[in-house]
Ligand code: PEP
């Protein structure tokens with residue numbers, strides 16, 4: 001870390017910063033110019049972060065040289081993390097496809113979708129029982145009854161199930177039914193929830209916040225891993241930009257960047273990223289080419305009657321075509337569906 005002092009900062013101001021750093025166990029290396037003094041700091045980042053040097057008299061700027069995360073970085077663990085669940089895997093050459101409706105609506109809807117997803121080669125089943133809706137008047141999800149239907153459908157077709165934990169108070173209940181716990185975009189920086197999920201022994205699918213930077217996403221994952229849960233899957237689901245043609249803007253560069261920065265598996269959700277059925281296949285193909293370890297795709301047996309996100313949901317027939325389309329591309333990337341090499 002570098003602490004840049006203001007022009008002509010007094011010796012007392014410089015000394016105060018140095019004293020605080022030394023008391024915290026860090027080394028401070030002074031570089032004095034005629035106008036400016038720069039202090040190079042070496043020490044434990046967790047301690048230095050708590051000092052909040054930016055607010056001190058005479059300090060102009062604090063430049064962080066080290067990244068705010070450690071455990072999720074490739075420096076810490078060069079080899080890919082492989083998240084294994086119920087006989088399938090994501091990461092390290094295993095490509096996962098998580099398919100299912102936006103929200104769980106009925107037994108028939110879940111079973112029909114689950115069978116179709118399995119038959120087309122999906123490796124996991126999704127469905128929301130607790131829905132984060134912008135309007136309080138919109139369908140909020142079936143709750144525990146939905147969790148039960150999702151679990152039953154997953155068991156019936158032999159696929160692990162993924163569902164969202166919307167509120168930290170529901171963590172235990174959702175963990176009873178689900179194989180993977182999803183943190184939605186709106187909860188990516190719900191730090192109490194991330195702590196709580198760090199203590200569970202179920203993998204976590206962490207979706208990128210609507211306006212979260214790559215560094216913020218990685219720092220959120222760091223919370224979960226720091227808590228003791230190493231099984232975190234990151235999900236790029238589009239970010240908010242000025243563009244309105246698509247629901248969000250799919251940030252595929254983030255996928256390629258994440259693959260360099262972190263060992264954690266990265267999946268792409270083109271459904272929420274685009275909001276449009278006709279863009280799912282091209283964006284899914286692009287995601288595979290960008291190095292993604294998997295996809296999350298909304299599929300509904302009757303999208304026109306879906307209670308949530310119908311316009312971006314694929315029919316089982318569309319989904320089957322998508323799977324045929326991406327299969328050779330996944331192989332071209334040296335990956336295989338659901339299996340790690
Ligand atoms: C979802 O996957 O069901 C969902 C609500 O997505 P997001 O949190 O990315 O909006």
Ligand code: MN
Nearest residue numbers: 102298308309
């Ligand atoms: Mn949805």
